[in-house]
Amino acid sequence: MMKDGSIVFPGEKVATAEEVMAGEGTYEEDGIIRASVIGKLKIDRKALKAIVQPLTSMPLLLKKGDTVICEVKQIGDAMVIVRILHVAGIKRQIAGEKDGAIHISNVSQEFVEDLSKKFRIGDIVRAKIIKAEPAIQLSTKGREFGVIKAFCTNCRNALIRKTNTLECPVCGRKEERKVTDDYGMGELDKVIKNGDKNKKGE
Amino acid sequence: MLMKDGLRIDGRKPDELRKIKIEAGVLYRADGSCYLEWGGNKIMAAVYGPREALPRHIQDPTKALVNARYNMASFSVEERKRPGPDRRSTEISKVTSEALENVIFTELFPRATIDVCIEVLDAEAGTRCAGITAAAVALADAGIPMRDIPVACAAGKVDGMVVLDLTSEEDKEGEADLPIAIAPRTEEILLMQMDGHLTYQEFEEALELAIKGCKQIAKLQKEALMKKYESFEEE
Numbered sequence: 383m384m385k386d387g388s389i390v391f392p393g394e395k396v397a398t399a400e401e402v403m404a405g406e407g408t409y410e411e412d413g414i415i416r417a418s419v420i421g422k423l424k425i426d427r428k429a430l431k432a433i434v435q436p437l438t439s440m441p442l443l444l445k446k447g448d449t450v451i452c453e454v455k456q457i458g459d460a461m462v463i464v465r466i467l468h469v470a471g472i473k474r475q476i477a478g479e480k481d482g483a484i485h486i487s488n489v490s491q492e493f494v495e496d497l498s499k500k501f502r503i504g505d506i507v508r509a510k511i512i513k514a515e516p517a518i519q520l521s522t523k524g525r526e527f528g529v530i531k532a533f534c535t536n537c538r539n540a541l542i543r544k545t546n547t548l549e550c551p552v553c554g555r556k557e558e559r560k561v562t563d564d565y566g567m568g569e570l571d572k573v574i575k576n577g578d579k580n581k582k583g584e
Numbered sequence: 585m586l587m588k589d590g591l592r593i594d595g596r597k598p599d600e601l602r603k604i605k606i607e608a609g610v611l612y613r614a615d616g617s618c619y620l621e622w623g624g625n626k627i628m629a630a631v632y633g634p635r636e637a638l639p640r641h642i643q644d645p646t647k648a649l650v651n652a653r654y655n656m657a658s659f660s661v662e663e664r665k666r667p668g669p670d671r672r673s674t675e676i677s678k679v680t681s682e683a684l685e686n687v688i689f690t691e692l693f694p695r696a697t698i699d700v701c702i703e704v705l706d707a708e709a710g711t712r713c714a715g716i717t718a719a720a721v722a723l724a725d726a727g728i729p730m731r732d733i734p735v736a737c738a739a740g741k742v743d744g745m746v747v748l749d750l751t752s753e754e755d756k757e758g759e760a761d762l763p764i765a766i767a768p769r770t771e772e773i774l775l776m777q778m779d780g781h782l783t784y785q786e787f788e789e790a791l792e793l794a795i796k797g798c799k800q801i802a803k804l805q806k807e808a809l810m811k812k813y814e815s816f817e818e819e
Contacts, residue, residue: 393732393769418729437813438727441634477634477693
């Protein structure tokens, strides 16, 4: 077995299958565990796993807890279908499945009667992934989550925030959304961590 | 006359490589990149993805696609080359994609594509080998899980003698050229092409020589990657 903390390259032998199991960044071949990425070797003695912690940036797969930016594609009676465009704070493009769903029960802390009063097709939404497998489920509960940019359903111009509503600067139409605190600020890389303060004051 | 006193026209021994310089992570916007100088070759490789494969009908629900694009700059050869893909570069793109596909764990990224761009800025024989070698470093730099870091090198026959890593004169005037790409750990062959004629014995000799050359280059690849990530670690 190789020493903990040594730098390994793809294909390099890190341990044998009798000693530990193949964890992240490794693979097993003919009873030998080898690294699959460039990184530092960590042997997890408790879980009996060999892990290679990458030194490079890694392909981006969506996981539970990620703060993401998405576009509303479709609105149903109980579901909003969105396309995930960006993961907050990460430069790389998304590698896997990009379509997600927000169930009506995960839209807001309050009771939601009509989804089309919370989202409209084409809106840009900040949401959190609450489930990544088998399909991506998102939530917009909390003040930091919701629509960050909305467009007029009449003339497609960007809506401007007024005290309690959104207003179209061109045609004057007033609309309703589940907006974030920082609506219209263009904050794409704000990572929202779990905390109790998100639950209060909606 | 391409050989004199057992040395080649550029003064190399038959089993000697040209000078190679590899630098990893040179481009900011690519997910992984590499700049490589190999004799008179200057090559830039960039890796993007894994990202969504578009149009959707090209997606494979079981694995990722590996899409390499080999392109020669119009100023890379003596006579201006007409820009854009041609028969030669289309073929090289195809064989490169297939060589790289065999070492990448494509099944980890279904429906995605891994795009590899290989730009030849300056060419002097052996660009396909140099391209694969550079692409391999760029893939490792992009953190794409691989079984091994692939590497490529050519051998050939000049003036009746089997030599390693042909120059452009040797390639044009010589009897044969045998570029190969291997996974250096297992010596598994990922690409093999041949131009010209070799007897069976000569072929075996050339193959062995090319594998030896590949292993030398594999060390340089790792050094280049180490150089980038060692400094990373100290921070």
